[in-house]
Amino acid sequence: MQVPLKEITVVPIPEDEVHKPVAAYISEIGQWRVDLLQQWLPSYAMDKVTAIATDIISAEEDRLCWQPTSTGDFTAKSAYQIAFPAPQPTYQKVWKAVWNLQVPERVRHFIWLVLLHRINTNKRRFDRHIAPDPFCPNCNNVPETKLHILRDCPTSLFFWTREVPANSLVDFLSADLDHWVSTNILNTEARVPWASSFSIALWTIWKNRNEGAFSGGNKLLSPPSLRHAIHLKVHIWHSAWMAPSPLLLRGSFKSNRVVTDIGWVAPPRGWCKLNVDGASQGNPGKAAAGGVFRDDQRRWLGGFCYSIGDCSAACAELWAIKQGLEMAWRRDLRLLIVESDSRLAIDLIQHRVDHVHPLASLLRSIRRLVAQDWLVNIVHTYREGNRVADWLSKHGLVYPHGMYELVDPPAPLRPILQDDERGVVLPRSVVQTPQTHL
Structure with missing residues (x-):
């Protein structure tokens, strides 16, 4: 939570409750006293509190941690990002689109810098006292902002007005930087994808600007020459992207990925296998965990759904393992593969x-x-071998907060269980581990 809980209560808290320690709201077995907390806190706060694991055994002292980092450690980088937050595009999916662009890596990286507002225009350099003036090196008329050099400078404008359809030009030239870049990156068309052509154009415009700025203008391309250079790069890079690799055609390139069949495998004789999974809507967001116990004959021994609250996907995965281990211990399952x-x-x-x-x-x-007196082995499996637990974790999202042990499998889950019983496998591309020869 970003504020003390007492500042977001739904009703006034009596004075004696305000000063109670956290331990007063934790039961003797280490669980949150939901019945006490929910009378004071709104539901969104309850979701965050119940996702926090309590620890009544280790007697660890309370310590301050740095929330902006995933490890809890303070870093200068995270402090700088808080002090000077970078503007973000409206649609988060644009980040995925950037890294899926069919362009060279240096172009993707440049677009990423543009979206983070981190390209060193003269305006930015002047504001940071490392340039004598903020003006555009191409036209010398106006301060060189990111949007100016990439779109509104006469050299850039010559290209855009000849490439963008007339009926779209007004919107194209009036958008702010974030909206302008994001909209065009997310735009897909037939033939050469516009998102890739747009990105290559931005990179070429910026490259031309740099060559002109650092050579005294001797290497600056004229607007028609710049347009020709952009067309040439788009054609070459798109052709290279679409063409099969000559190495692959000659068979001289060996990929370290292979397609293999993955399925659930029964544990060794006498052992029990616990498959677990966590699900989080939003990461962080509403989260749940699920697990299933099966023996060496592939028989269902029990399962669970645990509605956690509001947490990250990693937290949900750990809750699944914790709840599964506790349930296994209660059931005297002393030979366990997780x-x-x-x-x-x-x-x-x-x-x-x-x-x-x-x-x-x-x-x-x-x-x-x-560390208790049993044999436990926690190992990784692929999602194709973990489908039952995956279903149970997502099913747990519909439950109110708490642990729900399942004596029998839910009816919609039975087809997946039957697949595992029959040994059904699914294909997956995996990294091939090099073989060591003695």
């Missing part, structure tokens, strides 16, 4: 994290469970 499709969650468990890490309390609880 499978998760989250490499991040497994790495966090296997490698020590600092005590200020936001998930430290949850990780300590998991490690204590693993």
